[in-house]
Amino acid sequence: MLKIENLHARVEGKDILKGLSLDIGAGEVHAIMGPNGAGKSTLGNVLSGRDGYEVTEGSVTFMGQDLLALEPEERAAAGVFLAFQYPVEIPGVNNTYFLRAAYNAQRKARGEAELDSMEFLKIVREKLKIMKLSPDLLNRAVNEGFSGGEKKRNEIFQMALLEPKLAILDETDSGLDIDALKQVAEGVNAQRDPQRSFLLITHYQRLLDYIEPDYVHVLADGRIVESGDKELAKKLEAHGYAWVADHGEPAGAA
Amino acid sequence: MASPFVEALAAHATETLARLPGAGLAWLDAARREQLEAFVRDGLPGARNEAWKYTALRALERRAFLAGDADAASRAVDIEALRLPGVDGPRLVFVHGVFRADLSSLDALPEGLSLRPLSQALVEDAEPLRFFLSRGGEASADAFARLNAAFATDGMVLCVAPGAQIDAPVHLLQVGVPADDDLAWHARHIVELGEGASLTLVEHHAGVGAHRHLGTQVSDVVLHARSKLAWIGLQECADEALLIRRDRLRLDADAQLRLHALELGGGLARRELDAELRGEGARLDTRGAFVPRGRQHLDTRLDIRHVAKNTASDALWRGVADQRGRGVFHGAITVAEGADGTDAALSNKNLLLSPHAEIDTQPVLEIYADEVMAAHGATVGQLDERSLFYLRSRGIPVDAARALLTQAFCRAALDDLDHEALREYLGQRLVARLPGSGTDA
Ligand SMILES: Nc1ncnc2c1ncn2[C@@H]1O[C@H](COP(=O)(O)OP(=O)(O)OP(=O)(O)O)[C@@H](O)[C@H]1O
Ligand SMILES: [Mg+2]
Numbered sequence: 001m002l003k004i005e006n007l008h009a010r011v012e013g014k015d016i017l018k019g020l021s022l023d024i025g026a027g028e029v030h031a032i033m034g035p036n037g038a039g040k041s042t043l044g045n046v047l048s049g050r051d052g053y054e055v056t057e058g059s060v061t062f063m064g065q066d067l068l069a070l071e072p073e074e075r076a077a078a079g080v081f082l083a084f085q086y087p088v089e090i091p092g093v094n095n096t097y098f099l100r101a102a103y104n105a106q107r108k109a110r111g112e113a114e115l116d117s118m119e120f121l122k123i124v125r126e127k128l129k130i131m132k133l134s135p136d137l138l139n140r141a142v143n144e145g146f147s148g149g150e151k152k153r154n155e156i157f158q159m160a161l162l163e164p165k166l167a168i169l170d171e172t173d174s175g176l177d178i179d180a181l182k183q184v185a186e187g188v189n190a191q192r193d194p195q196r197s198f199l200l201i202t203h204y205q206r207l208l209d210y211i212e213p214d215y216v217h218v219l220a221d222g223r224i225v226e227s228g229d230k231e232l233a234k235k236l237e238a239h240g241y242a243w244v245a246d247h248g249e250p251a252g253a254a
Numbered sequence: 255m256a257s258p259f260v261e262a263l264a265a266h267a268t269e270t271l272a273r274l275p276g277a278g279l280a281w282l283d284a285a286r287r288e289q290l291e292a293f294v295r296d297g298l299p300g301a302r303n304e305a306w307k308y309t310a311l312r313a314l315e316r317r318a319f320l321a322g323d324a325d326a327a328s329r330a331v332d333i334e335a336l337r338l339p340g341v342d343g344p345r346l347v348f349v350h351g352v353f354r355a356d357l358s359s360l361d362a363l364p365e366g367l368s369l370r371p372l373s374q375a376l377v378e379d380a381e382p383l384r385f386f387l388s389r390g391g392e393a394s395a396d397a398f399a400r401l402n403a404a405f406a407t408d409g410m411v412l413c414v415a416p417g418a419q420i421d422a423p424v425h426l427l428q429v430g431v432p433a434d435d436d437l438a439w440h441a442r443h444i445v446e447l448g449e450g451a452s453l454t455l456v457e458h459h460a461g462v463g464a465h466r467h468l469g470t471q472v473s474d475v476v477l478h479a480r481s482k483l484a485w486i487g488l489q490e491c492a493d494e495a496l497l498i499r500r501d502r503l504r505l506d507a508d509a510q511l512r513l514h515a516l517e518l519g520g521g522l523a524r525r526e527l528d529a530e531l532r533g534e535g536a537r538l539d540t541r542g543a544f545v546p547r548g549r550q551h552l553d554t555r556l557d558i559r560h561v562a563k564n565t566a567s568d569a570l571w572r573g574v575a576d577q578r579g580r581g582v583f584h585g586a587i588t589v590a591e592g593a594d595g596t597d598a599a600l601s602n603k604n605l606l607l608s609p610h611a612e613i614d615t616q617p618v619l620e621i622y623a624d625e626v627m628a629a630h631g632a633t634v635g636q637l638d639e640r641s642l643f644y645l646r647s648r649g650i651p652v653d654a655a656r657a658l659l660t661q662a663f664c665r666a667a668l669d670d671l672d673h674e675a676l677r678e679y680l681g682q683r684l685v686a687r688l689p690g691s692g693t694d695a
Pocket of ligand 2: 040
């Protein structure tokens with residue numbers, strides 16, 4: 001589904017990703033862990049096409065297409081979704097309006113019929129229930145005045161609504177209380193599907209107790225330096241990242 | 255040497271003056287002649303004039319306009335296309351400053367509302383107008399105010415009787431259409447609300463077809479004690495037309511005025527709003543958005559003077575400039591000595607959508623009284639890159655995302671407009687001027 005080969009990316013003149021390779025098959029859940037500043041969010045931003053992230057080398061193929069050649073909105077329509085580490089508050093833009101605009105824009109881009117507001121609201125209500133989010137949030141501006149936890153849950157709610165093929169969750173577990181963490185995990189697990197893949201960026205092994213990954217990778221200094229199964233996450237939790245450095249030379253992708 | 259601008263307008267001035275409504279009234283003739291002389295003597299304000307610092311008139315100086323439009327009475331205007339939703343009460347229509355009875359709707363005026371063209375009022379009873387029409391020579395008068403005082407052909411005279419509550423909004427429609435020459439027209443309006451009266455007024459400037467006429471407009475708005483005016487302005491002149499407006503507002507005790515204004519059209523459009531809160535408890539709220547694009551130059555100047563105790567003003571303006579559009583905003587609040595307990599706020603936020611766009615904003619606050627609450631602020635910035643990416647990452651195309659954020663930015667200017675149909679319509683007109691419109695969800 002997603003094939004990243006020797007990816008180099010630069011931000012503000014600084015090389016952040018330095019030869020990252022990663023293969024994600026359909027239906028797989030991959031977790032990426034790594035120290036602060038390693039380039040995890042940068043990877044998410046590069047994959048979703050944020051301006052200012054310059055790819056200097058390497059390639060990314062998503063479902064057979066050159067992902068890097070697409071605009072962010074085209075990537076979204078193709079099925080890439082990024083749950084932001086820091087979701088943005090957008091005052092003045094109504095949440096329901098935004099969601100429908102996004103939903104219909106994607107449908108339109110795929111040549112599907114757009115939904116009217118009644119049809120759309122029905123779907124929204126269903127998905128809200130899954131995320132146990134209050135319908136009041138729909139009437140507010142996008143993320144405006146949402147608590148930290150509500151923002152994160154709102155990201156997963158959007159994912160549930162937009163039904164991407166590849167969901168990149170950037171520290172969606174950070175700042176969540178135990179119950180919210182479980183809800184997020186349930187939301188993700190409910191979305192697991194042989195045709196849908198996940199890339200979970202996290203610092204905490206705890207999330208992986210709830211969402212069982214097929215693979216765990218360590219990203220350090222712009223590269224995948226270690227890959228394994230979920231036991232790797234446990235080792236990291238016990239020994240810290242220094243262990244990876246001591247333990248062996250940088251490894252390729254899984 | 256007079257500039258081509260002055261020369262063309264002053265040519266045949268004697269004949270022009272003789273044909274104006276009210277000609278023959280000694281006080282009016284004298285006032286008009288005096289203004290004409292001052293106009294010819296001083297010409298247009300130069301670059302060193304502080305009030306025109308950001309709005310250069312050098313290009314205008316070289317242009318010649320034909321004074322008045324002899325064919326204004328017969329020019330075709332599709333009035334149906336210019337109707338506004340929720341506004342179907344009394345209507346006064348001017349084409350190039352000339353009153354058009356055939357397009358207006360003045361039958362069955364509600365009780366307490368007197369609404370006439372100035373040309374008619376001057377003939378019927380000029381004396382009540384003397385105060386307004388003979389005091390053009392104020393210190394701040396400039397070439398355009400003088401031109402207007404000398405040559406105004408017509409305008410609206412609107413009076414609401416004390417205590418009368420007029421429900422149906424009054425539609426003041428001024429239209430410009432293509433003509434063989436670049437025309438100069440001048441409109442002079444007078445609005446007076448008696449004690450405790452209330453009214454909704456829609457001031458609507460429309461350009462139908464491309465043209466480069468020059469319009470000047472001077473309005474006096476007098477709100478007597480406890481009266482309330484809801485004033486909605488939709489300025490949609492032709493994109494190369496010139497429109498120079500000056501509004502002089504006077505608010506007596508506990509009078510309330512709420513203005514919602516959209517400045518969308520005009521190659522060069524300038525609006526000066528001078529307000530004096532001279533009665534205790536008076537309140538003035540102004541909201542507006544100016545949206546220059548192409549090579550438009552839109553200039554808004556507020557001069558709000560708190561003279562009486564416990565008066566309040568709140569100004570909230572948004573500017574959005576795209577392409578080579580240029581916006582100028584000057585917001586001055588003066589709290590005079592003795593105007594204790596004044597509460598004044600002014601905010602002007604601006605958005606530049608293109609590297610060639612420019613907005614200059616100048617908030618000015620002068621306080622000479624005690625126990626004053628005053629806040630003012632102005633910003634100029636770009637669309638937030640993070641918000642834009644967030645929307646795009648969800649699949650919203652870049653143009654639509656920019657439009658969505660730009661609309662959100664302007665929303666505050668219309669949010670508290672009570673007239674729902676107009677609020678929606680104005681919102682649509684605004685959106686239609688913004689880049690990326692047409693992409694709707
Ligand atoms: N827009 C940017 N401008 C400047 N530097 C940036 C930008 N984005 C990322 N960086 C830098 O790139 C490096 C990697 O950042 P990134 O956010 O990818 O780290 P991360 O692995 O997600 O860290 P964390 O675990 O703290 O979230 C950091 O040194 C960061 O300062
Ligand atoms: Mg990060």
